Amino acid sequence: MLRYALKRLISLVISLIVASMVIFAVIEVIPGDPATLILGVNARPDTLAALRAEMGLDQPMILRYFDWAGGMLRGDMGQSYTYKTPVSGMVADRVWVSLPLAIYALVLSTLIAFPAGIYAASRRGSIGDVGIMGATQLGVAVPNFWFAMIMVLIFAIKLRWFPSGGFPGWDKGFWISMKALTLPAIALALPQAAILARVMRSSLLDMLGEDFMRTARAKGLTRRQALWRHAVRNALIPVLTIIGLQFAFLLAGGIIIEKVFFLPGLGRLIFQSISARDLIVVESVVMLLVFVVIVVNFAVDLAYGAVDPRLRTRT
């Protein structure tokens, strides 16, 4: 296990280093000089040069990379060109929208998918199973931002149950903030719930065909007891992996949904910074998202290796 963990850890570190280099390199070729953008095209050359020096843009690329990467490691993401404030502060504000949204969506997705998947597997071939499987086909196919817009139309504009967008802030109260995040979380959760329900069903069907299920029934357990005590428990292993991967996806995928609902999260920050050519913000936020995704994948791998020893020897 230790060898496996160590191998994974090395690959995690390499992934992070390569990822940071790729992101930095991509951002570097962005057209448009940030100094010119801030001061305008009519700025005097010496003023431009002074600003470039202040922003560190006159340094060689390699130095700027180490500066940035080193800063990220220390939690210092540099200073926004346009807002003149530390990027880490801007990110910290936004994280309190994006992170709760991702967690909320994950909880919803699990709450929908578990019963649906278990029901479908235990009543395989029934109308209920066919109905659930049909619904998951739709759930996988629907573009979540469109589903979000349709929900706004029905639940915000027609029924007025939820706000159509915006975020009041946690200081305005927990429930009112949760209410603002509800439609976005549902929109984000739906396709994930569909995938998860399918995995749950298929994993449970595998377990129902196992010998230990026959043994459980033979020693007198009812179908329901055998299902819950043995099949569901064992079926959870692959499902938990998917949940782990989904969290990373929900955090990164939330940026489109944030746009639909005008939520002041990381996604909005990325789009605003792209149009303002605020490179340092874009690269730092993207790196942060990539970091979370890679680390979550690593944790999932590790957890999976811990419960299933066969995987440690996988090539």
Added chain:
Amino acid sequence: MKSLTLGIVISALVLVMAAISFVWTPYDHEVMDIPNKLQPPGGPHWFGTDHFGRDLFSMTMVGARTSIAVALVAVGIGMTIGVPLGLTAAARKGSWLDELIMRGNDLVFAFPSLVIAILITAVFGAGAVNAIIAIGIFNIPVFARITRGAALSLWEREFILAARVAGKSSARISAEHILPNVTNLLIVQGTIQFSLGILAEAALSYVGLGAQPPTASWGRMLADSQTMISFAPHMAIFPGMAILLTVLGLNLMGDGLRDLFDPKLRRSGR
């Protein structure tokens, strides 16, 4: 079998609609007609008109073209690069080359694809070509991995051994014997990646980083409709339904093809 038929019918419908749009649309999809703006569906404009009075049915037809083109070329990129990589990795199993290819794959997999696609299109400029590249890059590891997996088990088979004894090089064996035997798998995966590509293109266009005006695209039609959804919901409903139907059709087709190619799955009813 039912899902395959349904999938083929839906996909064919979308394809035919896109093909017809090259020679005929009810109206010119780029022509504005302000006096007739925001017409509801029905009447002379089947899907109604948008805020510029453009015919939504014509725009949806042309939008199909954009979505299909972007997703198809992205799948093409993934296959053209990914499949040879997978074949090479399998032929040189355990070598440093195999290791390099697979670790490279893991790395691309680890990136949140949407974020990177946004980054690529934002940096290199919004547009269909950059959207294709951004989506295509993430198709490469998918095809490489699936090809390698299937090829590895084929390399153990007798007929490959026979080919080796006959003195064929591993490159030739890969091309002549392994590749034809993984084609089914690639078609199924290609269908799935195609549908994912349609969704990705729509998302990129929605945030303004996909195909640019005046090219019609479903994602941008949805972006345009957003501020008008309270009084002109038809502007959002039709392009969204078009995406949903296309992706659904392709997914059903992919599932159906997988069952068709792999009878074991058909019996177990997964």
